[in-house]
Amino acid sequence: MSSQQAPSQSASRNQRRRPWLLIALPSLPAMLIAVVLTFTATNDPWPAGMAAEETFFTSYSSSIKSLDPAVSYYVHEGEILDSIVEMPLSYHYLRRPYELCPMLAGALPVPRCIGHDGAILSGDPPPEQVARVEYDIELKRGIRYQPHPCFAKNSDGTPRYRQLSARDLKGIRRIGDFPAQDSRELHAEDFKVALVRLCDVRLASPVYSTLKSFILGMDECSAHIKNDLAVLEAEASRAGRDIGMYPVLPDYRRYDLAGLQVIDQYRFRLVLSRKYPQAVYWLAMHFFAPMPWEALAFYQQPAVIDARLDIKNWPVGTGAYMMAECAPADHITLVKNPNFRHEPYPNDGSDEQRRNGLLDDAGKTTPFIKRVVFQFEREAIPTWIKFLQGYYDNSGIPNDMFDAAVAMNPNGELSLSQDMIQRGIRLNTGVAPTIFYFGFNMLDPVVGGNSPNQKKLRQAISIALDYQEFIDIFLNGRGVVAQSLIPPGITGAPADGPSGVNPFVDTWNERHQAPQRRPIDDARKLLAEAGYPNGIGPDGAPLTLYLDHANAGQSAFKAQFQWLSRRFELLGIRIQERPSDLNRWRDKVNTGNWQIIFNKGWLADYPDPENFLFLFYSGNGVVSSGGRGANYVNYSSEAFDKVFKQLESMADGPERLALIQQAIRILQEDAPCCWGFHPKNFILTHAWLHNYQPHEMGKTFLKYRRVDATLRRQCQRAWNRPRLAGIYAVLALVAASASAMIVRIYREDQS
Template sequence: PQLLYWLAMPFFAPMPWEADRFYAQPGMAERNLTLDWYPVGTGAYMLTENNPNRRMVLVRNPNFHGATYPTEGEPGDRAKGWLDDAGKPLPFIDKVIYSLEKESIPYWNKFLQGYYDVSGVSSDSFDQAIQFTQGGEAELTPMMKAKGIRLVTAVQASIYYMGFNMLDPVVGGDSERARLLRRAISIAVDYEEFISIFANGRGIPAQGPIPPGIFGYREGREGINPYVYDWVDGRARRKPIAEAKRLLAAAGYPDGRDAKTGKPLLIHLDVTGGGPEDKARFDWLRKQFRKIDLQLVIRNTDYNRFQEKMRKGNAQLFQWGWNADYPDPENFLFLLYGPNGKVRRGGENAANYANPEFDALFERMKNMDNGPERQALVDRMVEIARRDAPWIWGFHPRQFTLHHAWYFNAKPNLMAHNTLMYRRIDPQLREKLRAEWNRPVLWPLWVLLAVFVISLVPAVLAWRRRERASAREAD
């Protein structure tokens, strides 16, 4: 099934030979006449202005082959109005302008004034736009609701995690001792707290390598990682620190010390970066390890040196992430496939994890069509990975998008690049609300004028007194 996804990726876009021959002429690149700046395609829009440092303009392609809005969708799409335009010809918008705003605050203010149709939510404006219910669900603040702004959220097909180097003599390997140590640390690092502090609640804790929206992901009770979470009152709850300390003691490190030598256990985390925000995260990580009496030593280095450590297997614990290339479980599970090990094969398996059963199941699963048999294989692979804990599973980020009431068909699809032609705008409503929100405020001018007039009164009276005095002297 991956072949279809590969064919849909940008680097497989068909290109007419005439265009390739035209841009390959001598001297074209020197004059900046390349496909990068003057792209050729068959989509709904064509690029008419390309200035990435200021603005880019797309206009309707008069030669577009034509398409219609989908007539079917997922459960709930019709209730949200995402099928109201079913069967209508695409695209709906004639011209699209992307402007570069170098600062987030001016961009946010212009969005609130109605000069931008869509906006993300930066940390500067988060509290103004978003609030959380008692159940932890994000919703708009009353101010945003009053303006008719709408919030659309979607969990990204991505994962950020911390990986153990499985070649390391302390945290790596398939011994029960190392496995218990990894599980204890996985419980101690509270990613619910991390998401709340550092991501403004924009994320969900990962229960395994597969994010929501990808085949193989399990919801609810059957989808939790039982080695890190319990199912309590209808939701996943992280196991208590007492359980992490019990596992640590069973691994031979009671109170964070090696039972044989009495020495404290040091865990080394290799990272890049060292700004103020990084320092806050590093301090938070140290705190997580101290909860189970472990000492975390953070080794900060430049990116090239860090990559060299990863290639040679000299890192013990590291932070990593992955964005889906295409929506298939193979694109995540291959990150734990033994023959993809980074040290021995130069692959994307940065943890150098290898489990014979997992690898055999991966070989069977990777080219199967989605169905019950493939789901069963994925379930077993995820169970093996959870048991062995080569990663601290981390979290899947959640994207927050705001749009105005005149912006329609805003269903998120974070894997697609052609969603613009489905969007629709109500320009009359936009102009009406813009005018209401940006009425000139004249009362300060009237106040200044009144102050000015009042300030003139004493001067006028004094002038008149002097004039009368001068007239009397003349008489």
């Protein structure tokens, strides 16, 4: 009997054990998911391990149009391009005011003035005695281009990648995919190729029109290229080539250009048709970056064009970095150029820069960073969030987030909020070499002209337009009220203190040690003297002015226009809008068919006051020049023109500075503009990013920055701990529900 009962008891125990096994089964996947999430959950947008390496992460918000050094003209493109290509000269990273220094050249070139009799002129001769000016540039030895397939050769010395077919490029998506890469040394001829290429009208280089007016022979060279292109394109068309899709390539090496003479392998001569000391700044712009002929010949091949590999996306240079990935609609990645000569970090700077750690790496070999990732971000808020998470190393401050990032300190100055300080974030500020101004059309019979009463009207309006208030309301304090058109950091900018104040508009506040607008009663007095007491004109009607613009429908402009209206109402002046589309507005500006304009801007091409003062030379008047000039307000003054022509061609020195100050005072009194503001850039950087110094002129300084990747990874982990409690609770609930359902089904089956 016992032998028959044993199996029954064992079955009973198995039946009692089975519900518990069924209850436990749904918990196993939940536990597995929980374990996986615990060890792998992350919001890190970068590939695994990249943040732990010497990589600099940053972003751009505007689309990339071109990285071709002959064409690229946007600041965000320059941040990328100028890390790949180099120029004869650059700017010193730390010195202020901005100062040129050699880059590819061995030394700063010295101008040699030649008289009309062919003799060399000594000193600083007047421009009328100068027939031409020569600059001899000698290159540093041993500078090599980045590895690139365009330099690869066969054993017999012929180019390896010529006459490529689509089959040859199968699987090739990046320049780095080519199995053979090579390099060569930089030659003086590469600069000739680059400058002759600017004469090709098909490129439409934005600097050609300026350069051709100074560099000898560019017009003639352009004409020769144009004639040759007609022949080459005709031949290509007869051969069945689609010249629209596959443009022909003239051999730029064989053209004569009087303005650039190759002396030997390491020396070339730049020749100007007239005296222009500011030409030396051109040598620090990427339009003067050398262009190896091999690269142009490589990218001209139809199969390469079909593979979407071109100079616009894959520039070739001698810089510290080279292109590794180029998907402009998503990201761009640069990597360290193995052929870079590893120049040292600057070893001289100010005491303040030393205190801020900017000289800690003095004399050390650069570049410090091995990889740079530029991520395309269309919106400011996602960029900001990723910066706070530690995934971007630097960031601007979105307007909506300004109060969270910056606070007013007891001295009334903007500084970081406590939250930012606790994170170790640093605030880097710099005044941009830019002027935004309120312009009067000097051809207009009401606001224009140079009579004493017309000047007083413009001065009165300038006082009423309190730009400090504008900066506080619309820019979150990110700007400096302009005392003249020359921004801080540029030679000739108004000095700090009472002597730098525009006396026609501002006074000096001793208590705050800062300029402040003159009282509105001063403006009303000037208005009355101008013939408009309380804003009433000679005809007994209120003075009405018309603001022409192309900003219709923009909410930001609507608020600014309301501010303008309130400021004008203080004088009894009415202001009305005359909106138009952009093309119509441009036509109005070019024909002088406007009265007043608001916040017209100018960004310096180079740090010389001439680059701002020329905006008011009468010969550059937009109307008088048929739309080619940059004197948008059509200002004309014999006194100003005389001073400007003197200083334009002078070398820097006390005499030139005195003329600059004289020109500024003429403009301050004539008031063709209310001198608006200079924008102030606010850039935040994390504690792990070292050697970050804002530089508003040069873009060649990524090689100097250094990242503490260990500190960055620690902060990223601390700031981005996975919040899994809610997920764990949901998994537990799901597991419990599943277990209950299984038990219920089991019991129903047993019954």
